[in-house]
Amino acid sequence: MIEIKNLQKAYKGITAVNIDSLEINAGEVIGLVGNNGAGKTTFFRLILDLIRANSGEILSKGKLVTATEDWKSYTAAYIDDGFLIDYLTPEEYFYFVGKLNALSNADVDDFLKNYTAFFDDSILKKGKYIRDFSKGNQFKIGIIAALLTDPELLILDEPFANLDPTTQLRLVDMIKEMAVKKQMCIIVSSHDINHVSEVSSRILLMEKGKIIKDIAGGEAAYEEMVEYFKVKTA
Amino acid sequence: MTISVFLGHQWRSFWRARNANKSLLLQIILGIFYFLIFLEIAGLGVALPFLLKEKMPDKDPVALFCSYIIYYFLIGLLFRFQLQELPSLSIQPYLTQNIKRRSMLRFLNVRSLIHVINFLPLFVFIPFTVVVIAPAYGTLAAIAFLVAMVSLVLNNHFFNMYIKRKSINSIGWLIGIVLIIAALKGLDYLKVLSFENTSSKIFVSFLHHPLLCILPVALAIATFILNNNYLRSHLYIEELTSNRKLKVSKNYTFLNKYGDIGEIISLDLKLIFRNKRPKSLIILSSVILFYGFIFYPQYLRTGNFTVLFLFALLITGMFITNYGQFLFAWQSSHFDGMMSYNINMKQYIKAKFLLFVVVCSLQFLIASFYGFMDWHILPIQLAAFLYSIGVNSFITIYAATYNYKYINLTKSATMNFQGIGGTQWLQSLSIAFGPAVIFYLLFRFIGFWAAIIAFCSVGIGGLIFNDMLINWLAGQFNIRKHKILEGFRER
Numbered sequence: 001m002i003e004i005k006n007l008q009k010a011y012k013g014i015t016a017v018n019i020d021s022l023e024i025n026a027g028e029v030i031g032l033v034g035n036n037g038a039g040k041t042t043f044f045r046l047i048l049d050l051i052r053a054n055s056g057e058i059l060s061k062g063k064l065v066t067a068t069e070d071w072k073s074y075t076a077a078y079i080d081d082g083f084l085i086d087y088l089t090p091e092e093y094f095y096f097v098g099k100l101n102a103l104s105n106a107d108v109d110d111f112l113k114n115y116t117a118f119f120d121d122s123i124l125k126k127g128k129y130i131r132d133f134s135k136g137n138q139f140k141i142g143i144i145a146a147l148l149t150d151p152e153l154l155i156l157d158e159p160f161a162n163l164d165p166t167t168q169l170r171l172v173d174m175i176k177e178m179a180v181k182k183q184m185c186i187i188v189s190s191h192d193i194n195h196v197s198e199v200s201s202r203i204l205l206m207e208k209g210k211i212i213k214d215i216a217g218g219e220a221a222y223e224e225m226v227e228y229f230k231v232k233t234a
Numbered sequence: 235m236t237i238s239v240f241l242g243h244q245w246r247s248f249w250r251a252r253n254a255n256k257s258l259l260l261q262i263i264l265g266i267f268y269f270l271i272f273l274e275i276a277g278l279g280v281a282l283p284f285l286l287k288e289k290m291p292d293k294d295p296v297a298l299f300c301s302y303i304i305y306y307f308l309i310g311l312l313f314r315f316q317l318q319e320l321p322s323l324s325i326q327p328y329l330t331q332n333i334k335r336r337s338m339l340r341f342l343n344v345r346s347l348i349h350v351i352n353f354l355p356l357f358v359f360i361p362f363t364v365v366v367i368a369p370a371y372g373t374l375a376a377i378a379f380l381v382a383m384v385s386l387v388l389n390n391h392f393f394n395m396y397i398k399r400k401s402i403n404s405i406g407w408l409i410g411i412v413l414i415i416a417a418l419k420g421l422d423y424l425k426v427l428s429f430e431n432t433s434s435k436i437f438v439s440f441l442h443h444p445l446l447c448i449l450p451v452a453l454a455i456a457t458f459i460l461n462n463n464y465l466r467s468h469l470y471i472e473e474l475t476s477n478r479k480l481k482v483s484k485n486y487t488f489l490n491k492y493g494d495i496g497e498i499i500s501l502d503l504k505l506i507f508r509n510k511r512p513k514s515l516i517i518l519s520s521v522i523l524f525y526g527f528i529f530y531p532q533y534l535r536t537g538n539f540t541v542l543f544l545f546a547l548l549i550t551g552m553f554i555t556n557y558g559q560f561l562f563a564w565q566s567s568h569f570d571g572m573m574s575y576n577i578n579m580k581q582y583i584k585a586k587f588l589l590f591v592v593v594c595s596l597q598f599l600i601a602s603f604y605g606f607m608d609w610h611i612l613p614i615q616l617a618a619f620l621y622s623i624g625v626n627s628f629i630t631i632y633a634a635t636y637n638y639k640y641i642n643l644t645k646s647a648t649m650n651f652q653g654i655g656g657t658q659w660l661q662s663l664s665i666a667f668g669p670a671v672i673f674y675l676l677f678r679f680i681g682f683w684a685a686i687i688a689f690c691s692v693g694i695g696g697l698i699f700n701d702m703l704i705n706w707l708a709g710q711f712n713i714r715k716h717k718i719l720e721g722f723r724e725r
Contacts (some may be wrong), residue, residue: 048574052716063685082723085501086644087508089483099497100576105485127481129508149576219302 001026001153001185004045007056009042009209016042019056020208026189031200031217032189033225040189041079041194044155048077053061060153064214073101076151078142078159087130090123090141094131094148101149108148108215115144118170136162143171146176154178160195168195169203175199193229197222240328240341254358259633272357276720279361284677296366300437301430307386308415310355312392315408317351329469339465342459346395352387357384370443379443382437385450392457399464496579498585499592505564512557512564519552523597526604526611534608539682540674546615547666549601551622553593558630563641566722568579573719580708587704590627594619610682617686620693624667628696635711638721639646 009017017039020148024030032040045051047058057064060071077232078081085093098108112124123137130141139162146154160168178184179201190196194199197203200217205228213228215221283295325338359380368376397407421427430496442444464552486503525545533541557564565572572582598619605612669689676685696703711718 045570048570050570050573050716050719057386069578072574072578075574075657077574079570081575082568085565085568085571087505089481090499091483092485092504095485096497096501100494129481 001028001061003059003062005057005059008054009039009046009051010054015039015209017046017053019043019211021212022205024202025195026185027179027201028185029175029187029199029201029217030187031196031203032187032206033191033193033196033203034189035229037208039209041157041208042209043206044077044079044157044187044189047155048075048079048157071153073205074148074152076146076153077153077155077157078139078146079155080158081135081142084130084138084145086133087129089129089187090126090133093141094145095137097145097148103148111148112144118144120167127152133187136164136167137225149175150182152184154184156186156188158189158191160190160192166226168192172199193222193225197225237337237341240337241344241500244345253657256290275354275357279358279367280363282358289384296370296441297364297438299366300364301434303383304429304433304439305415305418306355307390307542308340308411308418310387311390311518311601312350312408312411312415314412315398316351318345318346318391318394320395320398335466335469336684338469339462342465343462347388347391349391352391355383355387364418365719367441374444374463375441379569380446382440382447385447386457387456389450389454389457392454392461392642396457396461396464399461399468419434422502435451435717478525493725494581495588498577498582499589502564502585502589505643506557509644510538511641515556516553519556519597522548522552523600526601526607530604530607530611534610539610539685540670542614543618543673543685544666544670546601546618547622547626547669550594550598550615550619551626551665553597554590554622557593558586558590558627560571560637560641561631561634562718563634563637563639564643566640567643569719569722573715579711580704583704583711584625584629587627587700590630591623594623596629607674613683613686617693620697621669622693624696631663631707632710635714635718638718640722640725642725710725 002022004019004022006021007019008015009015021083032043034040036203042051045052046063047060049058049071052066057066059065060075063070065071084198085096088096094108095105098105098111105109112119119140123133123140126133130138133141139159143156143159146156159171175186175188176199179186188196188199197217197219200221203213203215203217203221203225205213205215207224213224213230282299286293286295287296325342330340363376363380363383365381367379371379418429422430425582484504486496486500487498492499506516526549529545533539533545598615599617602612606617673685673689676688
């Protein structure tokens with residue numbers, strides 16, 4: 001799905017991302033972990049061709065993300081509120097994203113019906129523009145809009161940080177299910193090592209732009225991460 | 235905490251705002267620009283009596299001046315509705331600090347006073363009082379007159395603040411005041427009741443009985459207290475901002491059949507109508523439609539077709555320049571999203587171009603009514619229109635790919651130079667004056683029709699090759715895409 005070769009990005013001489021080689025496959029749930037400044041968000045932006053790398057390549061399904069726009073049709077992401085069109089109502093926003101992916105308003109309505117529990121009756125038909133919602137609810141809108149397009153590659157930046165506990169747990173289940181059922185490739189970054197070790201089939205630990213650990217998800221990964229971050233604090 | 239600390243913070247927030255300090259040259263140019271405007275207005279104050287005398291020699295200029303004061307304040311109120319904002323959000327960080335409510339109120343009141351609209355009238359009233367009233371009626375009368383005028387300005391100011399705070403939308407008030415002005419003027423016109431006379435009588439009486447100026451002072455104090463009391467009991471952020479209306483989802487069905495392009499255009503329309511800054515630009519563009527009434531007749535009389543063409547360019551193409559200079563920057567707050575949604579760049583640029591064409595055509599159709607003034611207007615406007623959509627639109631899109639500055643949509647447009655750099659100024663100038671010079675040369679040395687046909691055909695040429703041009707523009711955009719994104723992320 002994603003193939004990375006000698007990727008480097010530096011800001012004013014300080015390395016933000018430096019990945020020699022990395023391959024991510026369909027059906028994998030990648031948990032991206034690392035302290036602030038490790039380069040997680042920069043890495044995401046590079047995959048989405050939102051920033052230009054100093055050197056190296058990112059191939060999405062074998063094609064350079066910098067050279068074609070093909071990846072846009074099967075990639076969905078939510079990084080921050082810079083992805084939300086905040087003067088629209090949530091419905092308008094969903095319809096807009098849906099239209100761009102050839103979904104009619106009725107299709108979108110059908111899709112949204114599956115997420116009534118996720119929205120907890122605080123998003124739809126509220127008569128508010130997105131800019132007037134709380135951060136947590138904006139995040140929900142962003143995540144659902146990303147899922148709406150039924151992507152093959154899904155990128156979520158710290159989705160757990162802004163959600164309430166119920167929604168966090170729900171999202172954990174959703175991510176696991178999507179990866180299995182739809183063979184989706186999902187990349188999630190998080191500071192919550194608990195959730196991330198639960199959802200991920202593979203965990204990448206970043207430090208100063210480098211991937212220093214590449215391990216399988218699960219209980220053992222949790223222990224390993226606790227060890228790593230403990231050492232950091234000591 | 236004294237008020238000077240608050241104002242000090244505001245001062246810093248003004249100068250430390252992003253993009254505020256970038257170019258010293260731009261600051262200087264703007265400074266000179268403002269200075270000239272103020273000078274002109276002050277000059278108007280001095281020249282006014284002479285102008286009045288020249289137009290209507292049989293009347294007393296002071297009485298004449300006074301007869302319009304009532305209209306001045308009513309129209310001033312209209313402008314205030316549009317231009318003035320409540321400075322309420324600026325106190326948000328202070329609400330939880332150990333600060334007395336009283337000093338916060340004082341800050342809000344003083345802060346709101348700092349606005350051009352409160353200073354501009356002084357530039358008219360002070361010179362007028364000093365030059366005309368003082369010699370004729372004496373110093374005391376002059377002071378009384380000035381006190382009365384300043385009080386009325388303050389009264390207008392706090393009245394507007396009060397209305398804006400209290401009512402959810404000031405549209406009702408807006409319409410109400412327009413109707414009042416129309417009614418007063420109508421009654422004057424039909425000679426039923428003369429409010430101009432009444433206005434004149436009232437304000438001239440201040441000159442004869444200076445003590446009467448206590449009345450407007452009392453009025454100003456009353457409005458101030460009204461506003462202040464309301465504020466004191468509503469010092470909560472959610473009550474200070476006046477945005478409690480239910481928002482409705484909209485679907486521009488007529489755009490549905492154009493697929494993705496229609497979708498992007500309807501997004502732009504929503505952007506324009508739901509955000510303060512682009513909305514005021516639209517209002518400005520429609521006001522410019524009326525320029526023809528003011529400027530066309532005199533240049534028609536002298537047969538100065540070049541200037542007519544210049545105004546036709548403004549009238550038919552103002553939207554392109556106004557909206558187009560920030561074409562991408564309007565979406566800067568969600569440009570990361572725009573660049574990762576499933577949108578093809580060529581379609582994106584094409585949608586922007588079509589938006590220009592649609593709005594411009596609308597302006598052109600409305601402006602065609604000027605043809606009743608003189609048939610020459612029609613070919614001139616047609617040439618200007620075709621040139622605007624066929625050439626200027628592409629130049630504007632090209633220039634927009636060099637605009638890397640973030641724009642906050644919710645800030646009002648008046649005196650807002652966020653996102654404006656030297657290129658934007660150069661561009662606005664070249665887009666209007668360059669063609670005017672060429673028009674002049676063609677008109678002068680070959681003839682009227684040569685100039686018209688030349689501009690029409692260049693415009694049509696641009697339209698014919700629009701696909702190629704859009705392709706090229708999409709390429710240009712892609713070259714600078716990352717730079718644009720980076721700039722927009724910097725807020």
